[in-house]
Amino acid sequence: MVFQKPVWKKFVLFVCSLAFWLLFWHLAAVITNIPILLPTPVSVAKTLFSLLPDGSFWLTVFSSLLRVTAGFFLGLFLGAILALAVSFIPLLESFFSVPISCLKTAPVASFIILVNLWLQTEQVTVLISFLMVLPLAYRSLLEALRARDEQMLIMAKHYRLTRLQIFLHLSLPSMRAALKSVCSVGMGFAWKAGVAAEVIVLVPHSLGEQLYDAKVFLETEQLFAWTIVVILVSLLLEKGLALLFRKEGGR
Amino acid sequence: MIFVSDLFFSYDGEKELFGGLSFSLDSPGTLAFLGPSGCGKSTLMGLLLGELSPKKGRVVCSPAPVPLFQEDRLFPHLSLRKNLLLPLHDIDPKIAEKRVLEALDRVGLLSEADKKASDCSGGMKRRASLARALAFLPESGGILLLDEPFAGVDDGNKQKILSYLNGLQKKHTICLITHDHQDAAFLNAKNIYLGGR
Numbered sequence: 001m002v003f004q005k006p007v008w009k010k011f012v013l014f015v016c017s018l019a020f021w022l023l024f025w026h027l028a029a030v031i032t033n034i035p036i037l038l039p040t041p042v043s044v045a046k047t048l049f050s051l052l053p054d055g056s057f058w059l060t061v062f063s064s065l066l067r068v069t070a071g072f073f074l075g076l077f078l079g080a081i082l083a084l085a086v087s088f089i090p091l092l093e094s095f096f097s098v099p100i101s102c103l104k105t106a107p108v109a110s111f112i113i114l115v116n117l118w119l120q121t122e123q124v125t126v127l128i129s130f131l132m133v134l135p136l137a138y139r140s141l142l143e144a145l146r147a148r149d150e151q152m153l154i155m156a157k158h159y160r161l162t163r164l165q166i167f168l169h170l171s172l173p174s175m176r177a178a179l180k181s182v183c184s185v186g187m188g189f190a191w192k193a194g195v196a197a198e199v200i201v202l203v204p205h206s207l208g209e210q211l212y213d214a215k216v217f218l219e220t221e222q223l224f225a226w227t228i229v230v231i232l233v234s235l236l237l238e239k240g241l242a243l244l245f246r247k248e249g250g251r
Numbered sequence: 252m253i254f255v256s257d258l259f260f261s262y263d264g265e266k267e268l269f270g271g272l273s274f275s276l277d278s279p280g281t282l283a284f285l286g287p288s289g290c291g292k293s294t295l296m297g298l299l300l301g302e303l304s305p306k307k308g309r310v311v312c313s314p315a316p317v318p319l320f321q322e323d324r325l326f327p328h329l330s331l332r333k334n335l336l337l338p339l340h341d342i343d344p345k346i347a348e349k350r351v352l353e354a355l356d357r358v359g360l361l362s363e364a365d366k367k368a369s370d371c372s373g374g375m376k377r378r379a380s381l382a383r384a385l386a387f388l389p390e391s392g393g394i395l396l397l398d399e400p401f402a403g404v405d406d407g408n409k410q411k412i413l414s415y416l417n418g419l420q421k422k423h424t425i426c427l428i429t430h431d432h433q434d435a436a437f438l439n440a441k442n443i444y445l446g447g448r
Contacts (some may be wrong), residue, residue: 154302155324158317159338159387169326169337 023153049224068194071129079137087145128197129190258308263347283435290446323376327369354386374403391422
């Protein structure tokens with residue numbers, strides 16, 4: 001039997017850990033005493049709260065979020081389609097292996113610069129998020145399809161189940177389990193790469209543009225505040241997806 | 252019709268099984284395959300189903316047999332009724348539903364038709380798998396391959412099913428893989444001993 005810590009204990013531990021690192025940050029800022037390099041958490045918090053009532057803050061957050069999630073879901077969708085295609089026609093795996101390997105191994109910065117030559121700046125974020133998620137979704141879902149119960153496939157053959165029945169009752173349940181990890185890891189990938197693309201190509205009304213401006217104008221407090229926004233949005237997305245899958249699993 | 256002639260089989264690097272086994276049955280009735288664990292009973296099922304190829308000899312089964320595997324192989328997220336209905340996709344839905352309910356009734360599971368397979372006990376799953384095979388069997392002239400059909404089934408239901416199989420063997424060929432000589436005797440089966448005996 002596995003004993004789990006009660007929720008309140010986890011929460012207390014989290015708060016203590018957060019308090020420790022905030023204190024560490026504060027002391028480091030006080031000791032160095034160069035706000036342009038390391039502002040205190042209090043001044044960063046003040047900057048962050050000053051951003052919240054501004055409509056353009058929310059516009060920035062939601063437009064970045066929209067572009068990244070669009071790329072994420074496109075990558076997930078196409079990854080699933082490719083994985084299914086390969087599971088039906090195994091020869092296709094060799095055909096897809098070259099571009100998928102390139103996407104997995106090439107530095108994301110190269111893609112961002114290259115894609116910027118071809119597309120409008122807003123579209124770069126979508127495409128980069130898409131390219132980050134596509135190989136991950138493809139590989140994970142293909143492995144899940146290959147891990148389908150061989151004995152059930154033999155049964156399906158002898159009871160002459162249709163391809164659609166096999167897909168609905170054998171392939172989809174296998175893919176659903178893999179989808180959880182793809183979403184959790186892939187959303188993080190898409191978000192980080194998407195914001196990096198926004199910084200490099202300077203997408204208007206984006207988190208990346210705000211980070212870049214803060215750096216150029218040496219507004220370190222703003223830089224920290226926007227970074228915290230990026231982290232919070234990423235955490236919210238991750239928790240939201242986890243909650244979605246928990247609800248799905250509970251059905 | 253089942254025709255097996257001069258059968259030899261071996262898994263890679265392992266000892267040879269069956270030693271030239273031959274048997275045939277071209278009219279309805281029951282063949283019982285008996286023998287100790289590891290003698291190749293389930294391997295023989297794989298050969299009869301065409302999942303394995305003999306090293307030497309011939310295996311002919313016509314029409315394609317309807318198997319009851321040693322494992323239950325039900326979709327856990329579906330009800331027993333839905334599990335049984337899936338293979339009957341190419342017949343009229345009303346007739347399919349009737350066949351499914353009759354088959355569930357024969358194995359004593361009619362009242363559990365809408366229970367999810369994952370919520371069923373091992374014995375219930377076994378009986379549901381058997382019901383699926385019975386529902387899928389053609390009207391007559393079919394071949395039913397049963398690999399240890401009564402594992403985990405209580406005595407009451409076992410007797411009920413055996414009685415039904417006894418009637419069924421007048422129209423179909425039943426291949427029964429079992430440890431239990433009494434089951435074979437009940438069905439007045441032609442016994443085939445595997446494992447050199």
